[in-house]
Amino acid sequence: MDKLWQILDGAPLSGGFFTPQNVLLSLLLAFVLGQVLAWVYYFTHTGLSYSRTYVQSLILICVVVAITMAVIGNNIITAFGLMGALAIIRFRNVIFDTRDIVFIFAAVVVGMASGSQRYAIAIVGTIILSLISIYLRLTNFGAHRPHNGFLRFSLADRIVPAHPVPAILKRFCGNFTLISAQEEGAGGLVGYAYQLMIRDAAQNDQLLSELSKVNGIKNINLTVQEPLLEV
Numbered sequence: 011m012d013k014l015w016q017i018l019d020g021a022p023l024s025g026g027f028f029t030p031q032n033v034l035l036s037l038l039l040a041f042v043l044g045q046v047l048a049w050v051y052y053f054t055h056t057g058l059s060y061s062r063t064y065v066q067s068l069i070l071i072c073v074v075v076a077i078t079m080a081v082i083g084n085n086i087i088t089a090f091g092l093m094g095a096l097a098i099i100r101f102r103n104v105i106f107d108t109r110d111i112v113f114i115f116a117a118v119v120v121g122m123a124s125g126s127q128r129y130a131i132a133i134v135g136t137i138i139l140s141l142i143s144i145y146l147r148l149t150n151f152g153a154h155r156p157h158n159g160f161l162r163f164s165l166a167d168r169i170v171p172a173h174p175v176p177a178i179l180k181r182f183c184g185n186f187t188l189i190s191a192q193e194e195g196a197g198g199l200v201g202y203a204y205q206l207m208i209r210d211a212a213q214n215d216q217l218l219s220e221l222s223k224v225n226g227i228k229n230i231n232l233t234v235q236e237p238l239l240e241v
Contacts, residue, residue: 032127033080037073040124043136044072044117050140051113054147059107071117072124079125159183159206160233164199166226174224175202182217184209199228208234 048068105111116139123132145151161179169175169191179186184207194201208214211234221230 035129036076036080036124036127039129039132040072040076040121041069043120043124043132044069046136046140047072047113047117047120050143054143056147057107059110064110068113068117071114072121075118075121076125079122158235159208160235161186161204161206162202162229162231163221164194164201164228165224166199166228168200169202175221175227178217178220178224179204179206181220182209182213183207201229 048065051068052065105114116136120132120136123129123135165175176186186207187205189203189205191200191202193199208217214232214234218230218232221227
């Protein structure tokens with residue numbers, strides 16, 4: 011047990027830091043922790059910008075950085091040589107989601123910790139980052155949608171406080187805001203546009219059914235923003 015803890019703690023063993031056994035352990039640990047990061051990213055991902063190659067790259071980045079750390083070892087000349095070689099490479103992929111950048115940086119750091127045989131830091135850091143990512147996903151932390159629906163319709167008369175339309179909207183919406191009300195041609199119709207915060211999207215059909223019963227209402231159009239549209 012003492013030897014196992016010595017390995018996890020990153021303390022030097024009797025055989026030295028960069029023995030073939032230690033390097034193999036570093037690469038295997040980088041591979042496992044890279045998969046953990048990839049699975050957490052896959053589970054917590056939202057939006058439409060998902061990429062299978064990006065998820066695979068998280069694993070590969072961990073292993074490649076671990077190999078790089080093993081190559082560098084304690085040799086500063088090798089470190090400068092690798093820096094010069096990497097300066098030649100031009101990365102042209104544009105990453106729009108800052109969360110994707112965080113996972114790339116996490117993969118690099120985990121690979122560095124594994125390759126430099128700081129195993130305890132690599133394992134504990136990956137676990138904590140994974141738990142934080144899952145917590146943010148399950149709690150939907152940071153979500154801010156004051157309105158999630160857009161309603162348009164035409165009415166033969168003006169809406170007054172006692173009109174049935176506001177009463178219907180209060181039943182199905184947490185809040186609603188009138189965006190515009192303007193005349194439509196010579197028919198006497200008034201076009202209305204509302205922003206809505208719908209409580210339950212499963213009741214959208216019932217909302218439309220109740221609105222269609224209002225006298226003089228025409229051209230009802232409801233557009234709902236689904237959470238999946240957030241990129």
